[in-house]
Amino acid sequence: MKLATYQNQTRDGQLLVVSRDLRRAVAVPHIAANLQAALDNWVQAEPKLQEVYAALNQGEVAGEFAFDQARCHSPLPRAYQWADGSAYLNHVELVRKARGAEVPASFYTDPLMYQGGSDAFLPPRAGIPLREAAWGLDFEGEVAVITGDVPQGADAAECAKHIRLLLLVNDVTLRNLIPNELAKGFGFFQSKPATAFSPVAVTPDELGDAWQDGKVHLPLLVDYNGAFYGKPNAGVEMQFNFPQLVAHVSKTRELVAGSIIGSGTISNQDRSVGSCCLAEQRMIEIIDTGAAITPFMKLGDSVRIEMKDASGASIFGAIEQTVVQHG
Amino acid sequence: MKLATYQNQTRDGQLLVVSRDLRRAVAVPHIAANLQAALDNWVQAEPKLQEVYAALNQGEVAGEFAFDQARCHSPLPRAYQWADGSAYLNHVELVRKARGAEVPASFYTDPLMYQGGSDAFLPPRAGIPLREAAWGLDFEGEVAVITGDVPQGADAAECAKHIRLLLLVNDVTLRNLIPNELAKGFGFFQSKPATAFSPVAVTPDELGDAWQDGKVHLPLLVDYNGAFYGKPNAGVEMQFNFPQLVAHVSKTRELVAGSIIGSGTISNQDRSVGSCCLAEQRMIEIIDTGAAITPFMKLGDSVRIEMKDASGASIFGAIEQTVVQHG
Numbered sequence: 001m002k003l004a005t006y007q008n009q010t011r012d013g014q015l016l017v018v019s020r021d022l023r024r025a026v027a028v029p030h031i032a033a034n035l036q037a038a039l040d041n042w043v044q045a046e047p048k049l050q051e052v053y054a055a056l057n058q059g060e061v062a063g064e065f066a067f068d069q070a071r072c073h074s075p076l077p078r079a080y081q082w083a084d085g086s087a088y089l090n091h092v093e094l095v096r097k098a099r100g101a102e103v104p105a106s107f108y109t110d111p112l113m114y115q116g117g118s119d120a121f122l123p124p125r126a127g128i129p130l131r132e133a134a135w136g137l138d139f140e141g142e143v144a145v146i147t148g149d150v151p152q153g154a155d156a157a158e159c160a161k162h163i164r165l166l167l168l169v170n171d172v173t174l175r176n177l178i179p180n181e182l183a184k185g186f187g188f189f190q191s192k193p194a195t196a197f198s199p200v201a202v203t204p205d206e207l208g209d210a211w212q213d214g215k216v217h218l219p220l221l222v223d224y225n226g227a228f229y230g231k232p233n234a235g236v237e238m239q240f241n242f243p244q245l246v247a248h249v250s251k252t253r254e255l256v257a258g259s260i261i262g263s264g265t266i267s268n269q270d271r272s273v274g275s276c277c278l279a280e281q282r283m284i285e286i287i288d289t290g291a292a293i294t295p296f297m298k299l300g301d302s303v304r305i306e307m308k309d310a311s312g313a314s315i316f317g318a319i320e321q322t323v324v325q326h327g
Numbered sequence: 328m329k330l331a332t333y334q335n336q337t338r339d340g341q342l343l344v345v346s347r348d349l350r351r352a353v354a355v356p357h358i359a360a361n362l363q364a365a366l367d368n369w370v371q372a373e374p375k376l377q378e379v380y381a382a383l384n385q386g387e388v389a390g391e392f393a394f395d396q397a398r399c400h401s402p403l404p405r406a407y408q409w410a411d412g413s414a415y416l417n418h419v420e421l422v423r424k425a426r427g428a429e430v431p432a433s434f435y436t437d438p439l440m441y442q443g444g445s446d447a448f449l450p451p452r453a454g455i456p457l458r459e460a461a462w463g464l465d466f467e468g469e470v471a472v473i474t475g476d477v478p479q480g481a482d483a484a485e486c487a488k489h490i491r492l493l494l495l496v497n498d499v500t501l502r503n504l505i506p507n508e509l510a511k512g513f514g515f516f517q518s519k520p521a522t523a524f525s526p527v528a529v530t531p532d533e534l535g536d537a538w539q540d541g542k543v544h545l546p547l548l549v550d551y552n553g554a555f556y557g558k559p560n561a562g563v564e565m566q567f568n569f570p571q572l573v574a575h576v577s578k579t580r581e582l583v584a585g586s587i588i589g590s591g592t593i594s595n596q597d598r599s600v601g602s603c604c605l606a607e608q609r610m611i612e613i614i615d616t617g618a619a620i621t622p623f624m625k626l627g628d629s630v631r632i633e634m635k636d637a638s639g640a641s642i643f644g645a646i647e648q649t650v651v652q653h654g
Contacts, residue, residue, distance in 0.1 A: 011367055040338055078407045078583055080406070080407060080447075081444060081445070081446035083444070086513075104510075106507075106511075107511075110507075112511055112512075112513055113513065113516055114442070114513040114516070115441070115443065115519075116442065117408060117410070117442055117580060118407055118408070119407035119408035119582060119583040120407075120580065120581050120582070131479070131480055131579070135579070152456065152458070152520075153458055174579060177579070180433075180437075182512055182513075184431075184433075184434075184437075185439075186439055186440065186441040186509075186515065187441060187442065187512075187513045188442070189440055189442055189575075189576075190575070190578050190579045191579075192442075192579075193479075193579040251517050252458070252462070252517045252518075252519075252520040253447065254447050255447070256405055256446040256447045258446075259446055326479060326480065327480065
C-alpha cells in the first residue's frame with residue numbers, strides 16, 4: 001500500500017491512498033483525516049486503506065485524481081519522534097580515516113543514533129532554506145521506517161512487527177556547525193535543520209523480495225545538480241537493520257505510533273557506486289589527496305533522491321530540492 | 328490562565344481550564360479537544376479560554392468539577408518538540424569540577440542544549456518505570472516554556488512574544504548510561520527516557536512580577552522521599568533566559584506551536600538551597616570528600632517538584648513520582 005499527504009490548509013495535510021504506479025490517488029477523509037490519525041488507529045484504519053488501495057490499482061474509484069508529487073507534504077508533516085541512526089559504518093570509517101582516527105570497536109555492536117527535531121519537516125519538493133552559506137549545507141540520502149506503538153524494552157524481533165511504513169529521507173545537515181556542536185558534548189542540534197522525506201510512504205510488502213532481514217536491498221539513487229552522484233545499495237553493509245535500530249530507541253522508553261527511525265546516510269565500500277552526501281566525497285578527497293575539493297551546497301544547487309524497483313518503477317516518488325535563500 | 332489535561336481514552340487527553348487556586352476545573356471541548364489543538368489555533372482559542380478562566384475564578388460555571396491532579400496527564404501527553412537547555416551553569420561547573428575539568432569559555436555565551444524525545448511523556452503522578460537499577464535513575468527539576476509558531480532566525484526579542492505557557496519538568500535521566508553515550512559523540516539518547524511535566528501549565532501573566540527578563544524568579548521546591556531536598560531560585564544564575572533558549576533552537580529551523588523548551592536543572596551557587604537532582608549532590612560530595620555518597624533512585628524512592636507564589640499557593644500543581652518496576 002502506498003500513502004501520501006497533500007498540502008492543504010491544515011498542519012497535518014490530507015491523507016491520500018496512491019496507486020502503485022504513483023499516477024493516481026484518492027483522498028480518504030472517511031477513514032482518517034491525516035496519516036498520524038491513521039497510525040494512531042492503525043488496526044482499524046489499515047484494512048480500510050488496503051481496500052481502497054486494491055480498488056485503485058484495479059480500476060477507477062470515485063473521487064480519484066492524477067497524483068502530483070509536487071503538491072505533497074512530507075507523509076507526516078510533523079511527527080512526535082524522529083531518531084536517526086548511522087548504520088552504514090563505511091561512512092563513519094571514512095569520516096574517521098579522514099581525520100586520522102580509529103573507529104571504536106563498540107560502534108560495530110552498539111548503534112550510533114541521534115535524536116532529531118520532528119516538529120516541522122520540509123515538503124519533498126520544497127526549497128531548502130539557507131540563511132548562511134558558511135554553515136556548509138549538505139544532503140544525506142537515507143531510508144527510514146515509521147513505527148506503530150512500541151513498548152519499552154521490545155527486542156528486535158518484536159520491533160520488526162511494529163514497522164508500518166517505509167520512506168526515503170533527505171537528512172539536511174549543516175556540516176560546518178557540527179564540530180563546535182559535537183565539541184560541546186550534547187550532540188547535534190543547530191547542525192540538523194528541518195529534514196525532508198519522500199512524497200510517498202509504503203508498507204513493507206510493496207518492496208517484495210527487496211525487503212529482507214529488516215533491510216531494503218535496493219540502490220538509493222542520488223542525482224546532484226542534474227547529474228549522477230550516487231547509487232549505493234541500502235541492503236549492503238548496513239551494520240544494524242531497522243528492527244535493531246528501533247530496539248535501540250525503545251531500550252529505555254516506549255515509542256508512540258508515527259515514530260520515524262532513520263538508517264543514516266547510505267554508504268557502500270565500493271567507491272564506484274558514489275555517495276549519498278557531499279561530506280563523504282570530501283572525506284574521500286582528503287584521504288586521497290589531503291584536501292577536500294567538493295564544496296557544500298550553495299544557492300541554486302539541487303538534489304534528487306529516489307529508489308526504483310527491479311522493473312525501474314519509482315517506489316516512493318522523488319525528493320527534489322533546491323537550495324533557496326531563507327526569508 | 329491555567330490549563331491542564333485529564334487522561335481519557337484518547338492519546339492527547341481532555342483539555343481543562345483550571346481555577347487559579349487549582350481547586351476546580353471545567354472541560355472545554357467546544358473550544359479545543361486538547362491542548363495541542365488549542366496551541367495550533369491559539370489566536371482564536373486563547374480569548375475563549377480566558378473567558379472561561381475568568382468565569383471560573385469569579386464563581387460557578389456549568390459543568391465544573393473538583394480538579395484532581397492525580398487524573399492529569401502531562402499538559403501535552405505527546406509533543407512535536409522537546410528541547411532542553413542547561414542554562415544554570417553552576418550545575419555544569421560542579422560536574423566539570425568533580426572531574427577536574429574546566430568549563431569552556433564558550434559555555435557562557437553559547438547555550439548548551441540537547442534534543443529530547445517528545446513522543447511519550449509520563450503523567451505527573453505516574454510511576455517512573457525502571458528496567459535496570461544499574462542505569463542510575465535520577466530526577467532533574469526544571470522550568471519549561473511552551474511556544475507558539477516561531478519563525479527560523481527569530482531573535483530573542485521576537486521569541487519572547489511566542490512564549491505561550493510555562494510549566495515544571497522532571498527531566499528523568501539515566502546517569503550511568505551517559506558516559507558511554509556522550510563518548511560516542513552524538514549526545515544523549517538512551518540516557519534520557521520519558522520526561523514528566525507538572526499537572527498544570529500557566530500563561531506567563533499568572534506569575535505576576537515573578538516573570539521578569541524571561542526568567543521565573545521563584546524557588547523550585549524539591550522534596551525527595553518526603554524530606555526537603557532543594558529550593559534553588561529559578562531566576563538566579565540562569566545564564567540564558569527563555570527567549571534566548573528559544574532563539575538558540577530557532578537559529579537554523581522554525582519551531583511549530585506546542586514546542587517545549589526547558590531550562591535545564593535549576594542550580595544556585597548557594598549550597599544552603601540544596602539541589603534539584605541527585606547528580607549534583609554527588610558532584611558536591613566528590614569535590615568535598617573525593618567520593619559520591621548519595622545513591623541514585625531505587626524502587627520505591629519518590630520525588631516531588633512544585634513551585635509556590637509569594638502567598639504560598641501552588642502555581643503548577645505538583646509532580647509526584649515514585650520509582651516502579653517496569654513491566
